[in-house]
Amino acid sequence: MNILSPMCRRCGLFLLLAVLSLAAGAADTDTHQLGTKYSPLAQINTQNVARLQKAWEFHTGEAPPKDVKDALIAFEDQPSLIEGNLVVCTTSRRLIALDPQTGKQRWVFDPKSQKVGMQKCRGITHWQDRRAEAGAACASRIFLGTTDYSLIALDARTGRRCEGFGEQGVVKMQMDKPELFRGEVVAASNPAVVGDVVVVGSAVADNQRVAAPSGRVQAFDARSGALRWRFDPVPREASDPASGSWAPGSAAQHGAGNVWSSMAVDQALDMVYLPTTSPSGDFYGGDRLGDNRYTSSIVALQGSTGKVVWHFQFVHHNIFDYDTPSEPLLIDLPQPDGRVVPALVQNNKTGLIFMFNRATGEPLQPIAERSVPQSTMSGEKAAPTQPFPVGMPTLTPQSFSPEDVWGFTPIDKWLCKRKAQGYRYGTIFTPPSEQGTIFSPSVGGGPNWGGGAYDPASHIMVVPSNRVPTIVTLIPRAKAKLGASQAIESGGAMNFAVAGAPYVTRVEPLLSVLGAPCSAPPWAALTAVDLVKRKIVWEVPLGSIEAMMPMKPPKSLFDANLGTPGAGGPLLTAGGLVFIGYTLDNQLRAFDLKTGKVLWQSELPAAGTAVPVSYEAGGEQYVVITAGGHTMYRSKTSDAVVAYKLKR
Known part of the structure; x- marks a missing residue:
């Protein structure tokens, strides 16, 4: 259900302005905040991309150790071109400014953040103080979130702290309760800047305790660091309209619902869009019955005040860990009646695509509430229905059964079928169970x-x-066996104690005895969707398993392009190209946007589990990606930043 606040009656006044000034807004602020991952550069295009070659490679000095336990390390930064420097955020949150043409280091800032279990940085944010004199110190600022939950402001030209911001350039953000361990709450993704306000989300460690810390979003004055407002996705006041979607008193006993991904910003509308996550704990909600709004939603706030303008919940009573995991895309979308609407497009873990008028929250496609399977767990009450966008394609399979199993050999397939028959299975939103439930999507x-x-x-x-x-x-907690430590990996079982819950949660991939997935390939895919026609244009496997195979059969007999699970995102360019790393085969690929054909690829030092960027420097277009791998996937790891340009 979409909720529109009275404030949005004023949004119509901004609608025409938003359409006319989107391009200007993109130029005025960090384009990362639009979520579109699009470059207007076309020097590198479908006709010459085969001539792309490595321009330079830089190493941060933070390559992960070979054997990592009790930690998740991933070099996921999306570098930013700011004040003539290519600024990279390392896994320890050091900022390194590089010459964009040569990759030579210019300056380094080390926040000396505490070392925590989750070691990653998903970017920084740039802000220009339009009141300051040109060239003044800190007129151009970088904002960085840290592992000790602080917000730091730096001079973008020099990398020095902005002394007038907070205390000597640092604002120590307040948590609502003490941490159980260092890093239970961190500022992992790039802050958002709306006008003169800096908005910061958080990553709250999953499945550690029911009474998890609040996932509240906090906003600060970009000049002084003074607190401007806070918003909690778990409503704390009875007067909040969302409080009625929680069983009486339950919201006060839960936390999370946090914004761990990147937010999107519409400067003209003075709006910041929050992709919120599930409340604690992720898989059992018998102690928080109800839809649990504003969690698992997209929430549009007025940037200057933090007041809710509109919101929509993608997963009612989330007991699936189906977060809203990605930054919304803010685009101008043509409609069948000829109008061009300022749209927000949200992808979800569910593989469903939702589109809204981002000024009003009005859905741009019908949304149907459909009945879904119910829980078999004592005390649990799953939502009777879930929202589905009507007429939109899906990005992933929406169910799984023993008839869907796959294997390299008939025996492998038979064993997978026997395994699957031992679990609960069905369509999307089949709840967790004591028997074990197969989740598809995962x-x-x-x-x-x-x-x-x-x-x-x-x-x-x-x-x-x-x-x-x-x-x-x-x-059941009495039957659970918990070790002193917990390896964080995608290839084996992970057990989560969830203090205060009646159950311990085990999460594991559905694999065969050979260690291969029991589901049919592709095991990762790249999908192109026409958002106007609302149909899939092409879909291809993403990644090759050749390097992972103990033996390499002839390519004429076996196509190894079965897809490899991974992480990261794509970059689209005006040259008609899609650049993406993502895969565990350590490749950076360029696809033809029209056809999905691979036109070029290059081996990286490690998996490029990040989002590539492109910029122009010295009259040449560059494509850059951080290539550090991802310890959860047990991939090869590195500390590399790799740049490409056309061979002359």
């Missing part, structure tokens, strides 16, 4: 934090997605 999606990219000329959105189902089992 708990990680489907699409995840890398999200989609959009080409404004063709109206095509390109989205990567993982396709391997997971098994979620709820184990």
